[in-house]
Amino acid sequence: MKKLLLLFLLVPCIGFCQNQDAVFIKKMSDDILINGKAYEWLHHLTKKIGNRLTASSPFYKAIDWGKATLQVAGADNVILQECTIPHWVRGNNDEVAVTYFNSKNQNIQLHAIALGNSLAGKVKAAVICLNNFEELEKRKNEIKGKIVFFNYAFNQTYVETSTAYGDAGKYRYTGASRAAKYGAVGCLVRSLSGSTDNLPHTGAMKYNDSFPKIPAVALGLQDADKLCKMCSNNKVVVAMSTHGKFLKDTTAYNVIGELKGNENADELITIGGHLDSWDVGEGAHDDGAGIVQTMEVLRVLKAMNYHPKHTIRFVLFANEENGLRGGVKYADEAIAKKEKHLFALETDGGGFTPRGFSFKMSDEQLKKVQSWLSLLQPYGTHKLEAGGGGADIGPLAGDILKTPIAELLPDSQRYFDIHHTNNDVFETVNRRELLLGAVNMAALIYLIDKYGL
């Protein structure tokens, strides 16, 4: 009987609260879609600053701009959190020259770009085309003195392109050293993309210190197909020359805007993206979009005159692309200072139309979040699923802090067409898609701040 009474008392409250939340979220959505600044901010970041490889001069400009813009967006205070960063440079303008000599000894330029973190090298050698690591192992005796070309294709049958990226990523990241182990002198990798064009895609690779550090480049997809075909018919020779090198580690900052909590100020909610990009295009989707969406959430909470219970931190992480030093530093300091982290949200999947969020948290916490689905659905969210996280906030979710984390899930179809290429420019970002991502992020942050996890 008591239970029934309690239920009776609760039901109208639940209805009322949900309705109150729905009204507040709609108000935020309207404000973002009409007054949102994310698109203008992205225009500045991409067109006035441009791409911003960690430790490059525009990267430092982006830090100054990020600090100033977080202040404009309404942060109570902005902190620069110092961290040591790697300083990789691509080198000379004439960075990569890949040519092949066919039966008529023609010399044809291929569309290629050195992989991030790869080192300088100049080689000319026969090419062996391999579809995967299994073939490498089978043919390991044929590798010596050759350039290995991993032509592992993006699997188009995965509906989520991020699955195809995850599947093919090991060839870019570890391929060079795996080939060098058997005496390869250079490594070509099919770009991690399923696009219809011929642009090469850069991205991080890592050498295994046990083997020679051979030059490593990515090929555009059409040229990868062409080269693969040539390899099957002719003896193909490729000349490649790269100029990458590491300068001494240097110093940069995570830029952190805070909105102070008025109940549990020492419990932290983090929301962020990464400020660095590769040295191609303008880093518009990756991750300019995440940066300006993060600041948009701050702007709208201030515009709503919302006073959060918990302290919310809006973090522009340094150095996601080629080191993750920003994310690691953020977690290290959290551990050292014994900070309490309630939740962290990352957005680093492009500024495309939002479809939901992916979470790494307990089943019970996820169930609680899923009970909010009807509040988020009007804004495009339909997925509230287990699995995700995000590179920069990954360290927060480690064994010590075990922070529940999540990432925004924008539609993934277009992302890997432009990812890490010269096509990742402002013009490929749609204003409403970008802003709707911020709407969903603001709603989730609001609900977690209000109801906890």
Next chain:
Amino acid sequence: MKKLLLLFLLVPCIGFCQNQDAVFIKKMSDDILINGKAYEWLHHLTKKIGNRLTASSPFYKAIDWGKATLQVAGADNVILQECTIPHWVRGNNDEVAVTYFNSKNQNIQLHAIALGNSLAGKVKAAVICLNNFEELEKRKNEIKGKIVFFNYAFNQTYVETSTAYGDAGKYRYTGASRAAKYGAVGCLVRSLSGSTDNLPHTGAMKYNDSFPKIPAVALGLQDADKLCKMCSNNKVVVAMSTHGKFLKDTTAYNVIGELKGNENADELITIGGHLDSWDVGEGAHDDGAGIVQTMEVLRVLKAMNYHPKHTIRFVLFANEENGLRGGVKYADEAIAKKEKHLFALETDGGGFTPRGFSFKMSDEQLKKVQSWLSLLQPYGTHKLEAGGGGADIGPLAGDILKTPIAELLPDSQRYFDIHHTNNDVFETVNRRELLLGAVNMAALIYLIDKYGL
């Protein structure tokens, strides 16, 4: 007890059937994402044929191409269904000249385009800027001899842009005659878009025969804002000249590919888009995408060696944009021949990433369709909602045939940025988004063919 037994017998079957369906749909999806031809077909339609206003020369080329391509895609037979079509032409190249004279008597060209179906006219007059029809009624005594400028803005707070389009559409469609009723000599309409650029958007208008048929044009959004601002400060004069006219009605065809049913061959399922477009851009999203997705569904069913129970018709409708004569003819003939129509599906919302379908059918039928959600979800569908239909198949759902109808719901954020403009070109269509739309359509058609409604 009997009931329980029946349930016992049914449950494994339901599980098994769903699994069988899931396997079949995945097979179709894999085939479409790898071997799909829709993107190549769209390239031909947009780049080799181009935009194809009803009754124009490229429109007839598109009919020939559509017939041939339906045959290539595997139709058992292709029928040309004759229908009478309107023949509107925009006229001279120098189609629209809108200028305003500010206080310094400067003459500045505005980005404008005559509305479809509007007639020739040359006027120069003072402009009155109105936000909506309510203002028109209030200020009806000030209208005489002026050019009325309806500056009704796309409502950005609607998350679905199609809602904003529906909301603002009346100004384009009826604005000119409503202004002419009070003596206006010309009509300017703010383009039906929420884009960030200045491209004018054409589209159908209709005169009310009771009032003078004044020239009617759409303005680009930036110029609409500019003109509106000028109107509030200065006495603004606009000179506009349009050249539209109707030639005699002529003849064209709905192009219909059939896949014969092997159980209920006389019961029909229709799937289609419209072959005509406006005379701008390339009609890539509107509705080249719908045309090639329709043909893709045919191709994949044949590739799967699927023999439908019902006869499936793949229809390339003539003349959706400025008359709907194709859709009306299709329904008229269905009524005359007493055809049985089980279901019709239209795709005319752009080739963007799919989000589901909207249905006009009984609650019971909708419930049945919604029970298939888990089969469609892996491909992006999350909405199976009441409401939709589609212009061309609308007449099938009329009082006589009462056919259950539906439309594909692609993501709507980008559509009205390019709709009816020179930007509606092949390059704005993403291959995977286009193909995924076809995957969801193929799955829905398969399920309805197999289980009925």
